[in-house]
Amino acid sequence: xxxxxxxxxxxxxxxxxxxxxxxxxxxxxxxxxxxxxxxxxxxxxxxxxxxxxxxxxxxxxxxxxxxxxxxxxxxxxxxxxxxxxxxxxxxxxxxxxxxxxxxxxxxxxxxxxxxxxxxxxxxxxxxxxxxxxxxxxxxxxxxxxxxxxxxxxxxxxxxxxxxxxxxxxxxxxxxxxxxxxxxxxxxxxxxxxxxxxxxxxxxxxxxxxxxxxxxxxxxxxxxxxxxxxxxxxxxxxxxxxxxxxxxxxxx
Amino acid sequence: xxxxxxxxxxxxxxxxxxxxxxxxxxxxxxxxxxxxxxxxxxxxxxxxxxxxxxxxxxxxxxxxxxxxxxxxxxxxxxxxxxxxxxxxxxxxxxxxxxxxxxxxxxxxxxxxxxxxxxxxxxxxxxxxxxxxxxxxxxxxxxxxxxxxxxxxxxxxxxxxxxxxxxxxxxxxxxxxxxxxxxxxxxxxxxxxxxxxxxxxxxxxxxxxxxxxxxxxxxxxxxxxxxxxxxxxxxxxxxxxxxxxxxxxxxxxxxxxxxxxxxxxxxx
Numbered sequence: 001x002x003x004x005x006x007x008x009x010x011x012x013x014x015x016x017x018x019x020x021x022x023x024x025x026x027x028x029x030x031x032x033x034x035x036x037x038x039x040x041x042x043x044x045x046x047x048x049x050x051x052x053x054x055x056x057x058x059x060x061x062x063x064x065x066x067x068x069x070x071x072x073x074x075x076x077x078x079x080x081x082x083x084x085x086x087x088x089x090x091x092x093x094x095x096x097x098x099x100x101x102x103x104x105x106x107x108x109x110x111x112x113x114x115x116x117x118x119x120x121x122x123x124x125x126x127x128x129x130x131x132x133x134x135x136x137x138x139x140x141x142x143x144x145x146x147x148x149x150x151x152x153x154x155x156x157x158x159x160x161x162x163x164x165x166x167x168x169x170x171x172x173x174x175x176x177x178x179x180x181x182x183x184x185x186x187x188x189x190x191x192x193x194x195x196x197x198x199x200x201x202x203x204x205x206x207x208x209x210x211x212x213x214x215x216x217x218x219x220x221x222x223x224x225x226x227x228x229x230x231x232x233x234x235x236x237x238x239x240x241x242x243x244x245x246x247x248x249x250x251x
Numbered sequence: 252x253x254x255x256x257x258x259x260x261x262x263x264x265x266x267x268x269x270x271x272x273x274x275x276x277x278x279x280x281x282x283x284x285x286x287x288x289x290x291x292x293x294x295x296x297x298x299x300x301x302x303x304x305x306x307x308x309x310x311x312x313x314x315x316x317x318x319x320x321x322x323x324x325x326x327x328x329x330x331x332x333x334x335x336x337x338x339x340x341x342x343x344x345x346x347x348x349x350x351x352x353x354x355x356x357x358x359x360x361x362x363x364x365x366x367x368x369x370x371x372x373x374x375x376x377x378x379x380x381x382x383x384x385x386x387x388x389x390x391x392x393x394x395x396x397x398x399x400x401x402x403x404x405x406x407x408x409x410x411x412x413x414x415x416x417x418x419x420x421x422x423x424x425x426x427x428x429x430x431x432x433x434x435x436x437x438x439x440x441x442x443x444x445x446x447x448x449x450x451x452x453x454x455x456x457x458x459x460x461x462x463x464x465x466x467x468x469x470x471x472x473x474x475x476x477x478x479x480x481x482x483x484x485x486x487x488x489x490x491x492x493x494x495x496x497x498x499x500x501x502x503x504x505x506x507x508x509x510x511x512x513x514x515x516x517x518x
Contacts, residue, residue: 076414082405086280087459096402097413121460147412191283 006034009145009177015054024050025204027201032177039180043199048181049078074138074171078149084123098141108140146178263374266382269436272470275452285338288445290432292342293319296349309381309433312495316429370442376389385434394489396413438491450499
């Protein structure tokens, strides 16, 4: 790959998280380099968010090793529980972890199309509006590494495509590394440099082109791979027992 | 009729209001009012320890409050009991142990009422020094850690991911809580410190839409409560703590009325 010589921003080596005697994820390795979009795909409960949180240092008691080569990190979590009794406006939220100029805030809010909400209370925003504010906040500080966990959830269809285009543009302009978690196959295949398919462990990974030729990928997406906007069913050649051990299917 | 003791009381009260204003906002935001109450209850044990070992009350209360906070963390990790049960356990057992110990101290005159409800007469120069130096220190620390502390109050995971060290912030905040309780015990009394922390902040919440504004209004409300409370305490010969808290409550009720009018206007 042409970008291979770029600086590594995030290196996750063989990580695992054991919770209540069950491995949420195990043996996951991945790397995010400058200007590269790495996407995690997988079914619900496959450990995509957990992997992202391990990479970010939110989960601390882990197996394996995480190395970050930058402190400028922007994070869009999948679920965020903000206590709505807090009196907090969009502009206060934008300044949550970083000092920003008024211009920087305006530009970021403008990019995600919510600059008119700047002085509104966070508690008055709709789900989609809040999601756009979350993305704006993460990109406003021009991070080296962006971790986006289902960043366009709750955003209307038209906005969804625009936001994905924005994410692609950001990765090029800022030449930051992006770790993206997404259900959307079309994004995975078009905008991504590297795909990691998770199901408690890494099922398959590689460039989109390589993954497309992969047997496991074929099994994963089947003939739906060409119908890029369709929902996909997640199929694997193995199943997982309750304790996380892998059972091969006999076929 | 401004006697020396009254000026001291005013200075003490103003100092305390300046600190409880911002800290109280965080207590509300972080839903820690019961925790604050537990630390305040444990202060009684701190006072008895101060009498036994003949050390400064503020210092002793600070130590005991910190120990109770650490015990709470250990119990939360080590048992399956919910936090509110643990808080109740610590609050009332430390109060009980404190009262039992007081029973053994028959030789020493002990103003329990002053301790529970505050006593403006008891404020001396050393207390003032504690309040103003300790208070300045608390405010300085709060100013320095404002961004990470606020970020971890808004969302722990976001703060952790973006290098705001929320666990460290929680620890520092707990220490600040123990400190404010230690230095305000004489003027407000240990039963009412929680009220001083949360009532002005709660009133401020009713009429503010951003964090800085809420903190400013909370300080203002606290200052007004102290002034009104202390003057009426002098006038009607009531205990200083309850007078201040009652003044705060009246202010809170006023913000409710304003709030209603404001929402009517929007209709």
